[in-house]
Amino acid sequence: MAEHRSMQRAALLDAARTLLSQGGTEALTFPALAERTGLARSSVYEYFRSRAAVVEELCEADFPVWAAEVSAAMAAADGPRARIEAYVRSQLELVGDRRHRAVVAISARELDAGAREKIRAAHGGLVALIVDALGEAGHPQPRLAAMLLQGVVDAAVRRIELGAEEPQVVAEAAVGMALRGITG
Template identity: 80%
Template structure:
């Protein structure tokens, strides 16, 4: 019975990922989850008390995967600048990967305080990854610089998600240049 519940919960989370990546947070509804999984709508409530609870669980499951992929990309670099570039590039590549589009949709959504706190904590984990590289580059306030870098990355993510006129590779290159060299290019 526990295994069946676990499988149903996983199916609901997979359906939530699909709905989020296809239609954003507006598409994530209990009737849509029920339809995607073949469950009765009332059964969805047995697994999650609210839409925010679905989002919170997705944060707990998906953000660590995102973070580990960014971390792995950074570990492959020897220089601080290389680590910063890998940090930026990995996040922008993950946006283009359908498996991770739900993370972007979650980040952009209107959520309750609990879900927003989980997202803040997850972003804090991302920001912490780059602090040492920025300190090694000579930033006097590496934590602040890391938060600002993540803000630039978040803006680039939104640009990619909106289907901007620029190719995603162009957005990534411009973002990396902005992060490493500022507005002087």
């Protein structure tokens, strides 16, 4: 029974990722989750109390994987400047990933305080990955620089999501700002 519930929960989360990445916030409804998973709508409520609860669980599942991918890219880089570049590029490469698109699709104002705090903590863990590289690159305030650098990455993500420029153009601009603007 526990294994069946675990499989159903995983199927609901996967359906939520798909709905959010394809149709945004409006697409994530309990009837749509039920339809995609073959469950009765009332059964969906047995797993999640709200859309915010679905998104909170997606963040808990997907942020650590995302951070591990960024961390692995940084670990494979040689030297602080290369790690900074890997930090930026790896995040921008994840923009098309369903896990990322699902998290971006829901706005923070629709989430309860607990969900927003978990997202903030997850982002804080991501930002913490770059602090040492910024310090090694000579920045006198690496924590502040890490927060500002994540702001550059977040803005680049939004530009890629908008489709206003080619993703590679946005990535090059963001990396340039990181390496020249933040590290001097």
